Amino acid sequence: MAKKQPRAVERPASLPAEVEERPERPADPRAADHAKVVDLAMKRWRRADPADRENRDNAYADLEFLEVPGAQWGEDAKRARADRPCLEFNRLPTTIAQITGDIRQMRPAIKVVPVDSRGDPDTADVIAGMVRYIENRSDAASAYFSAADQQVACGIGHWKVTTEYGSDSTFEQEIRITHVPDGIGVRWDPDAVLPTREDARFCFVPVDMSREVFEETYPDKPAAEIGDGVLHQQGLSEWSTADTVRVCEYWTKTPVKKTLALMPDGEILDLTDKTDLQAYDERFERAQVAGARIEVREGHKVERYIISATDVLEGPTPWPGRFIPVVPVIGIEMQVGKRRYRRGVVRLAKDPQRAYNYARSTQIEVVALQPKAPFTGTATMFKGYEAVWETANTVNHPFLPYNPDPMAAGAAPQRVPPPVPSAGLAELTRDASEDMKAVTGVYDASLGARSNETSGKAIKARQQEGDVGSFVYIVNFSRAIRHTGSIVVDLIPHIYDTARTLRIVGEDGKVDLVSINQPEGLADDDVAERIQNDVTVGAYDVAMEMGPSYTTRREAALDGMIQLVQAAPQLAPMILDLLAKAQDWPMADKIAKRIRTMLPPQIQAEEAQESGEPPPAPPPPSPQEQAAMAQQQRQQQLEEGRQQLDLAKLGLEKDKLQADVMKIQAELQKAHIDAEARAIEASRPPEPQAAAAPAASTAAPATDPRLDAITEAVQQLGAVVSMILEEMAPPEAPPPGPDGLPGADPQIPGDMPTIPTEAPQGAFSFDPSAMGLPAAPEMMG
Incomplete structure (x- = not known):
C-alpha cells in the first residue's frame, strides 16, 4: 500500500498586523543544549527506525489482516474475481483469544525477596503488597492484556511505568502502570539484545497529534515552525504532515561515574550528587567519621525528554530508577544472521486463512449457481395448470395434474435432484482448516470441541496438550511482568521515601493498611531510631510464581x-x-x-x-471430665474425713494414756511418801523394850515389792506412748524419683514410706528421774 506523501503547509501571503508585530520570544539559555539533544535524538532515530522497519510493517499488516474487514483478500485477488464472491470466515480471533485467555488465567504473581543483610523478609512482604496495590490502583491488568493481545497477534506489545502525584493537593507521589496504545511503533536501541531491552541506551515512544492539539498543548512551540521540507529531505517526513505532528517520549540512559560509600553497617551512601553542597558535605563527613569504604563505580543515569523533530518540548527530567521504564512483551523472536525477525500467531496463519476463505467462497458460489427449479417438463404439460404447479412447493396439493404431450410420448414432469456439493471443494476446506490448526498450534480440544474423552481429567489433559504449542507466549509475558516488578521495586525507595500509611493488597485480594518508614523507638545501640517497614534501605529482588490465579x-x-x-x-x-x-x-x-x-x-x-495472636484460653471441661473431677473430689473428701477420724481416735487414745500416766504418777507419789514414812520410822531410836533384840534394829529395811512393779509398769507404758506418738507424727516427704515425683525408700520392704522415730515437738514425754525413779533406757526423753 503506497504511503501518503506529506502535503506542504501553505502560509498566507500576508498576516494581520497584530501577528506581524508580535514580539519575539526571549532566547532560551538552554537552546544550545536542546539543539544538541535533538540532533543526537534524530541521529538515533534514523538508525533505529530502519533497523526494525520490516518487523514493524509486517506487524501492522498482521493487525489489519486480523481486524480490518476485507483485508484478508488482496487487491489483486479482488480484481481477478471481479463480481465473484470474496467472503471472509475469520477463524483467527478465536485462536488468539484461546492463547490470551490462558494468559489472563495464568497471570504471573510478583514475589519480592531480600538479597542482602539489610533486607527484611517482613518488609519484603510489605513491598510485594505495595506492588500489588500499585497494579490495582493503576488498573495494570488492562495495560497488561492490551499488550498481550498485540503480542500474540503481531509479535510485540508495550506498557510503561510512570509517576504522578496522588492528587492535585498533595506532595506525595504514586507509581502508575499504563499502556502504550501503539505498542508496535516503539523504537528501541538496535544494539540491545536482551528480551526486556533493559540493556538499551535509548528508546522512543512516538505519539502522532493533530496540529490543533499540538498547539493547544505546547502554545509556545508553533507547529508551523517545524520545517516540513527539511524533514522530508532528512527522511523524517512522518514527523510532520498536513494533519499531524509527531511528539516523541525520548528516554536516554547515559553512563556516569558514581561515588559510593559502603558504611560499616552495610548502608550505601551515594556521594555523586553535588547540587546541594551542604547535604553532600554532611554525607561525606558521615562516611569519613564512620570509616566507610569509598569507591568510584560505573553507573547510569536515566533521563526523559519530550521532543518534536526540531525542538525539546519538555525536559530533561531525571528518572530516579536505573531502568528505562518502558516494558516490551515479545511474541516469537529469532536472530537470523544480522537480522532479527519477530512474529505472532497471525503471520504463519495468513495463507491457511486465505485458502479457507477461497474454498468456502467457491463452494458457496458453486452451490448458488446450480438450478433451483424442482420440476422440469414441456410447456404443453403445464398449460392450464400453472397456478397448481407454481404453488407446488408451498401448498400440499393432493395431486398435480398435467397435460400429456404428444411430442413427448409417455413422458411426465420430472423432479430435479438437489444441488450436489463439490467433493474437491469440501476436501480443500477441510485441509485449509487443519492447516490453520497446525500452524497456530491450537487444536479442537483446546477450543472446547468434544471428543471421545468422558472424564474431566482426560478433557483437561487434552486441552493442556494443545496449550503446549502456545506456551512460549505465556513465558515471554511472564518475563515482561517480572521486569515490571523490578522497575517498580527499584522505584519504591525513591517515591515512597516518607512516613505514610498505605493500602497494600494481599495475594488473596484483601486490602490491609500498613505503615511504612515509621519510627518506633530507639535501636539496640540507643543512638539510631528503629524504623518500622523501612522500604528505603536494603536490596530486594523479584521472583515470579507462574501458575493459575x-x-x-x-x-x-x-x-x-x-x-x-x-x-x-x-x-x-x-x-x-x-x-x-x-x-x-x-x-x-x-x-x-x-x-x-x-x-x-x-x-x-x-x-x-x-x-501473632495471644494463645487461646483452655476450653471448658466436657461433661464426662466434669463428672470425673467431681468423683475425684468426693474421693479426696472421703479420704480427708477418714484421716480426720483416725486422728480423733488417736487423740482419744492419747488422752486415755495421759490419764493412766497421771494415775500411775499419783500411785508413785503415794509410794514415795510411804517409803519416806518408813525411812523416818526406821531412823528413830529404839525403845527400852526393844533392847533385847539389837540385831533386828541395825538391819537394812526391806524393799517394798510394789515399787518394783510400778517401775516396770511405767517403763512399759512409756514404750507404748512412744509408739503411739510415732504413729501420730506426719510422715516426711520421700526424695523425688527419676520422674520428678516423690519416690519410695528402697530400704523399706514393700516400698512403704519411712516413719520417723522421734516424737514431734510438744508431744507428751515422761521423765522417771523427775520423780526419783531409775531411768529406763527404752523410754523417750
Missing part, C-alpha cells in the same frame, strides 16, 4: 481437600476450618473462625503463634 488455585485446593477428606475421614476434624475458609459462601471466614475454636489446643496454639 489465586481464585483458580483456591478452587483446586478446595477440590484437593474434599478428596483428602473422602479418602481419610479421620482427618476431617483437623482441616474442617480450612475447608470452610476455601468456600465462596458469604461469611465463610466467620464459619471457619468458629470451627477453629473446636480444634485441639496444640493446633490452636500453633495457629495463634503463626498469626
Whole structure:
C-alpha cells in the first residue's frame, strides 16, 4: 500500500498586523543544549527506525489482516474475481483469544525477596503488597492484556511505568502502570539484545497529534515552525504532515561515574550528587567519621525528554530508577544472521486463512449457481395448470395434474435432484482448516470441541496438550511482568521515601493498611531510631510464581481437600476450618473462625503463634471430665474425713494414756511418801523394850515389792506412748524419683514410706528421774 506523501503547509501571503508585530520570544539559555539533544535524538532515530522497519510493517499488516474487514483478500485477488464472491470466515480471533485467555488465567504473581543483610523478609512482604496495590490502583491488568493481545497477534506489545502525584493537593507521589496504545511503533536501541531491552541506551515512544492539539498543548512551540521540507529531505517526513505532528517520549540512559560509600553497617551512601553542597558535605563527613569504604563505580543515569523533530518540548527530567521504564512483551523472536525477525500467531496463519476463505467462497458460489427449479417438463404439460404447479412447493396439493404431450410420448414432469456439493471443494476446506490448526498450534480440544474423552481429567489433559504449542507466549509475558516488578521495586525507595500509611493488597485480594518508614523507638545501640517497614534501605529482588490465579488455585485446593477428606475421614476434624475458609459462601471466614475454636489446643496454639495472636484460653471441661473431677473430689473428701477420724481416735487414745500416766504418777507419789514414812520410822531410836533384840534394829529395811512393779509398769507404758506418738507424727516427704515425683525408700520392704522415730515437738514425754525413779533406757526423753 503506497504511503501518503506529506502535503506542504501553505502560509498566507500576508498576516494581520497584530501577528506581524508580535514580539519575539526571549532566547532560551538552554537552546544550545536542546539543539544538541535533538540532533543526537534524530541521529538515533534514523538508525533505529530502519533497523526494525520490516518487523514493524509486517506487524501492522498482521493487525489489519486480523481486524480490518476485507483485508484478508488482496487487491489483486479482488480484481481477478471481479463480481465473484470474496467472503471472509475469520477463524483467527478465536485462536488468539484461546492463547490470551490462558494468559489472563495464568497471570504471573510478583514475589519480592531480600538479597542482602539489610533486607527484611517482613518488609519484603510489605513491598510485594505495595506492588500489588500499585497494579490495582493503576488498573495494570488492562495495560497488561492490551499488550498481550498485540503480542500474540503481531509479535510485540508495550506498557510503561510512570509517576504522578496522588492528587492535585498533595506532595506525595504514586507509581502508575499504563499502556502504550501503539505498542508496535516503539523504537528501541538496535544494539540491545536482551528480551526486556533493559540493556538499551535509548528508546522512543512516538505519539502522532493533530496540529490543533499540538498547539493547544505546547502554545509556545508553533507547529508551523517545524520545517516540513527539511524533514522530508532528512527522511523524517512522518514527523510532520498536513494533519499531524509527531511528539516523541525520548528516554536516554547515559553512563556516569558514581561515588559510593559502603558504611560499616552495610548502608550505601551515594556521594555523586553535588547540587546541594551542604547535604553532600554532611554525607561525606558521615562516611569519613564512620570509616566507610569509598569507591568510584560505573553507573547510569536515566533521563526523559519530550521532543518534536526540531525542538525539546519538555525536559530533561531525571528518572530516579536505573531502568528505562518502558516494558516490551515479545511474541516469537529469532536472530537470523544480522537480522532479527519477530512474529505472532497471525503471520504463519495468513495463507491457511486465505485458502479457507477461497474454498468456502467457491463452494458457496458453486452451490448458488446450480438450478433451483424442482420440476422440469414441456410447456404443453403445464398449460392450464400453472397456478397448481407454481404453488407446488408451498401448498400440499393432493395431486398435480398435467397435460400429456404428444411430442413427448409417455413422458411426465420430472423432479430435479438437489444441488450436489463439490467433493474437491469440501476436501480443500477441510485441509485449509487443519492447516490453520497446525500452524497456530491450537487444536479442537483446546477450543472446547468434544471428543471421545468422558472424564474431566482426560478433557483437561487434552486441552493442556494443545496449550503446549502456545506456551512460549505465556513465558515471554511472564518475563515482561517480572521486569515490571523490578522497575517498580527499584522505584519504591525513591517515591515512597516518607512516613505514610498505605493500602497494600494481599495475594488473596484483601486490602490491609500498613505503615511504612515509621519510627518506633530507639535501636539496640540507643543512638539510631528503629524504623518500622523501612522500604528505603536494603536490596530486594523479584521472583515470579507462574501458575493459575489465586481464585483458580483456591478452587483446586478446595477440590484437593474434599478428596483428602473422602479418602481419610479421620482427618476431617483437623482441616474442617480450612475447608470452610476455601468456600465462596458469604461469611465463610466467620464459619471457619468458629470451627477453629473446636480444634485441639496444640493446633490452636500453633495457629495463634503463626498469626501473632495471644494463645487461646483452655476450653471448658466436657461433661464426662466434669463428672470425673467431681468423683475425684468426693474421693479426696472421703479420704480427708477418714484421716480426720483416725486422728480423733488417736487423740482419744492419747488422752486415755495421759490419764493412766497421771494415775500411775499419783500411785508413785503415794509410794514415795510411804517409803519416806518408813525411812523416818526406821531412823528413830529404839525403845527400852526393844533392847533385847539389837540385831533386828541395825538391819537394812526391806524393799517394798510394789515399787518394783510400778517401775516396770511405767517403763512399759512409756514404750507404748512412744509408739503411739510415732504413729501420730506426719510422715516426711520421700526424695523425688527419676520422674520428678516423690519416690519410695528402697530400704523399706514393700516400698512403704519411712516413719520417723522421734516424737514431734510438744508431744507428751515422761521423765522417771523427775520423780526419783531409775531411768529406763527404752523410754523417750
